[in-house]
Amino acid sequence: MIYETEMKHLARCVELASMAVDSGNPPFGSVLVDETGAVRYEGHNETAGGDETRHPEFEIARWAAANMTPDERAASTVYTSGEHCPMCAAAHGWVGLGRIVYASSSEQLSAWLDELHVAPPPVATLPINQVVPGVPTEGPFPTLADALRELHERYALADRNKT
Structure with missing residues (x-):
């Protein structure tokens, strides 16, 4: 069950995704929240520089591994604008992070990309x-x-205009 506070975290993920597009990156944003409800890390895609592993969920896994105990990681929640890709899901699993709450699914993303001819x-x-x-x-x-x-449409249009 999702609560009002959790919807605020998802709304922040959408804001971060918008910031990603504003900086020339695909629209993904994520927030790591510990068991007390404190935001411990937030970020957005930073792949525009050429490193396609710079997804916010992957960065969260790296940060959590360096800054949280295994118990803290297991009790945390990752909120994200889009369902983790396999690379990010694997990183999440390897470092032992807890629950994932995502605003949009991989299935939705695939459909949107198809509709946008991406x-x-x-x-x-x-x-x-x-x-x-x-x-x-x-x-x-x-x-x-x-x-x-x-x-995603805004990013696709901006990306097409680059070429």
């Missing part, structure tokens, strides 16, 4: 639990779908 990513868009079985997940949240689709 080539699919080089890595399959799989549900998190196909990569990391047993990690508790919640999502998607239809109330955020329109805003996220618009961000």
Whole structure:
């Protein structure tokens, strides 16, 4: 069950995704929240420089491994604008992070990219639990779908205009 506070974290993820687009990056944003409700880390995609591993969920895993105990990681929640890709899901699992709450699903992303005539990513868009079985997940949240689709459209248009 999702609570008002959790929707605020998801709304922040959408804001971070918008910031990503503003800086020339794909629209993904994520927030790491500990068991007390404190935001411990937040970020957005930073792949525009050429390093396609600079996803916010992957950065959260790296940060958490360096700054949190295994128990703190397990009790935390990662909120994210889009369901983790397989690389990020694996990183999440390897460092032992807890629950994942995502605003939009891999299935939605695939459909949006197809509608926008954008080539699919080089890595399959799989549900998190196909990569990391047993990690508790919640999502998607239809109330955020329109805003996220618009961000993907904005990014696709900006990316086409670069060439």
